[in-house]
Amino acid sequence: MREGTKKTLFVFTILVFAFFYIPILVLMVFSFNDSKIGTVWTGFTFDWYIRLFSNSQIIDAAFNSLFIAIVTTVISTVLGTLAALTLHRYGFPGKRTVGFVFYIPVVIPDIVLAVALLVLYSFLNVKLGLATVIPGHVVFATSFVILVLLARLAGLDKALEEAAKDLGANEWHTFWKVTFPLIYPGILAGALLAFTISLDEFVVAFFTTGPGSNTLPVLVYSMVRRGVSPEINALSTILILAVVLVIVIVGWRMNRMNKQQGGI
Amino acid sequence: MAEGMVRLENISKKFANTYAVKELNLDIKTGEFLTLLGPSGCGKTSTLRVIAGFEKPTSGNIWIDGKKVDKIEPYNREVNTVFQSYSLFPHMTVADNVAFGLKMKKVSKQDIKNKVKEALNLVQLENFAARKPKNLSGGQQQRIAIARAIVNNPKVLLLDEPLGALDLKLRKQMQLELKQLQQELGMTFIYVTHDQEEALTMSDRIVIMNQGKIEQTGLPDEIYEKPATKFVADFIGETNLFEGKVMQTNDTYATMECAGQYIIIPNNQNFLENESVYMSIRPEKIKVSAHANDKVKQLKVIMKDEIYIGSVTKIIAAFPDGQEVVAHGSRDIFKRCSQGSQLYLSWEPADSIVFKMKEKLEV
Ligand SMILES: Nc1ncnc2c1ncn2[C@@H]1O[C@H](COP(=O)(O)OP(=O)(O)O)[C@@H](O)[C@H]1O
Ligand SMILES: [Mg+2]
Numbered sequence A: 001m002r003e004g005t006k007k008t009l010f011v012f013t014i015l016v017f018a019f020f021y022i023p024i025l026v027l028m029v030f031s032f033n034d035s036k037i038g039t040v041w042t043g044f045t046f047d048w049y050i051r052l053f054s055n056s057q058i059i060d061a062a063f064n065s066l067f068i069a070i071v072t073t074v075i076s077t078v079l080g081t082l083a084a085l086t087l088h089r090y091g092f093p094g095k096r097t098v099g100f101v102f103y104i105p106v107v108i109p110d111i112v113l114a115v116a117l118l119v120l121y122s123f124l125n126v127k128l129g130l131a132t133v134i135p136g137h138v139v140f141a142t143s144f145v146i147l148v149l150l151a152r153l154a155g156l157d158k159a160l161e162e163a164a165k166d167l168g169a170n171e172w173h174t175f176w177k178v179t180f181p182l183i184y185p186g187i188l189a190g191a192l193l194a195f196t197i198s199l200d201e202f203v204v205a206f207f208t209t210g211p212g213s214n215t216l217p218v219l220v221y222s223m224v225r226r227g228v229s230p231e232i233n234a235l236s237t238i239l240i241l242a243v244v245l246v247i248v249i250v251g252w253r254m255n256r257m258n259k260q261q262g263g264i
Numbered sequence B: 001m002a003e004g005m006v007r008l009e010n011i012s013k014k015f016a017n018t019y020a021v022k023e024l025n026l027d028i029k030t031g032e033f034l035t036l037l038g039p040s041g042c043g044k045t046s047t048l049r050v051i052a053g054f055e056k057p058t059s060g061n062i063w064i065d066g067k068k069v070d071k072i073e074p075y076n077r078e079v080n081t082v083f084q085s086y087s088l089f090p091h092m093t094v095a096d097n098v099a100f101g102l103k104m105k106k107v108s109k110q111d112i113k114n115k116v117k118e119a120l121n122l123v124q125l126e127n128f129a130a131r132k133p134k135n136l137s138g139g140q141q142q143r144i145a146i147a148r149a150i151v152n153n154p155k156v157l158l159l160d161e162p163l164g165a166l167d168l169k170l171r172k173q174m175q176l177e178l179k180q181l182q183q184e185l186g187m188t189f190i191y192v193t194h195d196q197e198e199a200l201t202m203s204d205r206i207v208i209m210n211q212g213k214i215e216q217t218g219l220p221d222e223i224y225e226k227p228a229t230k231f232v233a234d235f236i237g238e239t240n241l242f243e244g245k246v247m248q249t250n251d252t253y254a255t256m257e258c259a260g261q262y263i264i265i266p267n268n269q270n271f272l273e274n275e276s277v278y279m280s281i282r283p284e285k286i287k288v289s290a291h292a293n294d295k296v297k298q299l300k301v302i303m304k305d306e307i308y309i310g311s312v313t314k315i316i317a318a319f320p321d322g323q324e325v326v327a328h329g330s331r332d333i334f335k336r337c338s339q340g341s342q343l344y345l346s347w348e349p350a351d352s353i354v355f356k357m358k359e360k361l362e363v
Helices: A003-029 A047-053 A056-089 A097-105 A110-124 A133-154 A158-166 A171-199 A205-206 A217-223 A232-262 B044-053 B094-104 B109-122 B136-152 B168-185 B197-203 B219-225 B230-235
Strands: B004-015 B018-028 B034-038 B059-064 B078-080 B156-160 B188-193 B203-210 B213-218 B240-249 B253-258 B261-266 B276-281 B285-291 B299-308 B315-318 B326-330 B341-348 B353-356
Touching: A003 A232, A047 B261, A056 A097, A056 A133, A056 A171, A056 A217, A097 A133, A097 B197, A110 A205, A133 A171, A133 A205, A133 B219, A158 A171, A171 A232, A171 B044, A171 B326, A205 A217, A232 B315, B004 B044, B018 B044, B034 B044, B034 B197, B044 B078, B044 B094, B044 B156, B044 B188, B094 B109, B094 B136, B094 B197, B109 B136, B136 B168, B168 B197, B168 B230, B188 B197, B197 B219, B203 B219, B203 B230, B213 B219, B230 B240, B230 B276, B230 B353, B240 B261, B261 B276, B261 B299, B285 B326, B315 B341
Parallel strands: B034 B188, B034 B203, B078 B156, B156 B188
Antiparallel strands: B004 B018, B004 B059, B203 B213, B240 B253, B240 B276, B253 B261, B276 B353, B285 B341, B299 B315, B299 B341, B315 B326
16 A cells, blocks of 8 residues: 555545534533533532532433333344244245334434334323333344344354254254354344443334433433523543443453454 | 164155255164265255254154154254354354253253363364364364264264365265264265265265255265166266267177267167267276277277376377277386377277166156
């Protein structure tokens, strides 16, 4: 590569990274700013973190979000895994169509699903509350789980399952002794994706949650409308650090698992 | 129905609209080393998969050790397979791979330990028990695949081109080891290969397959010496095939016309005049001479090339119409010959094998 090209590419890469991360860095720095107005640095403080943890509204919303995310993750990981296995393994009439239907939630605008769910709930006379957020999140998250898992399954050597059966393992043992351990990293990645999708989902949550049961993104939205408070910076900082931590741990574990398996 | 170890009766396997296996009938004896030999795509793997239970035959019946197994799932059949790509479980150690079948059969822990050790000893990999398969060489993985199968003491062991991925030297060594192992264990082996040399050296009996059908079943020397069809003659070893018409016949011999020359063939199939036939003659059965000899029937050819292949020299010659013929001879006879020289070929009519042309329609 020519020296000039190399330099240009390098600068370009730096710029892209800056574009990605400078806003986040600024936010994190200002979460320690000792000033109510978020734009001028006046000194270091932990005040916003202390106030954050004494704000029961925020704490409630965080627990709501966590609850929805966990329930969504469990349901969509199980459903998605079963659906992906079925799609991967069995041929049946209309398989391609069914497979395509699972992708629709990935590409459909959130607002369409949100409104559709709202219409459905009012038609069925369902009272909106925290639980009414879950179905919408499950729809999104399941699609992503299927997507991730189908990719993993495509790399799974079918002959391994046959080898297990050849050695006397029935369907049940074949799945738990061979298939599951081999696709487990995919299931884990799918679950992680489902969790984060649910945690930061705004549109569906905004439309389908009941009064008084805010999720974190919905609460942040309503707070920001009254101006960005440094409390929100503090909250965001904590969220970012938590997510980074989870990704690092999972990434490290998956890396180790792949190494043990010879990286199928 | 219990005759021998495996019995295939009229087995057909159809994929979409082509038959991978067609109306196959085969009896495999207990303790036999039987090889399915044929070109790639002839249906060898499909036949094994039908026996193992991974494919349901489109029609036909299968017996294993006297039991009809058509409705028995693969995991309940008393056969084990050594897969073409080994298919070792990547997430388990070598020992766990070998123990897998025994665990499924709920063999006691102590027995499993002993049997795994024994099996690893048998393939000389006892020191590799704690390794993961990916940390083994191809040849070692191959041995583990064999150990993993035989540790279950199956009634029949199915092997699908198990040595295909190994280099020549290792392959030769493994051929011997496998054959020895089979004899020691007295186990029935059904072995698949497209390598005729491998089949000829290892097998008790060979089944030649072509396009889903059996062309011939026989002992290795039968297959080589007395090919039953033109396909077998062409597929096994090197041969010269001539196409021509029967001219005259008497009780013992017939004359065949080929490219303007006359060849004497044994009349053992009631040839009719004008009938189209193929004749096959192996290169080592052909006598090559630089001189005409009135006492024997000779064919005149033009020398094209000679190839030194160690013990003999391979002569490539051509008929006037361009058809090539290969013969073996010792080197000094041809010292005086060079490209373009006239050569004279002769052979015992009894060494040639003639096939009626009608089988061209079948093939
Ligand atoms: N699952 C399958 N679906 C469709 N065609 C198949 C399948 N398996 C094998 N075939 C076809 O059946 C024929 C025989 O294949 P195979 O038994 O694998 O041959 P071999 O092992 O002798 O090379 C081939 O033409 C192959 O393309
Ligand atoms: Mg094959």
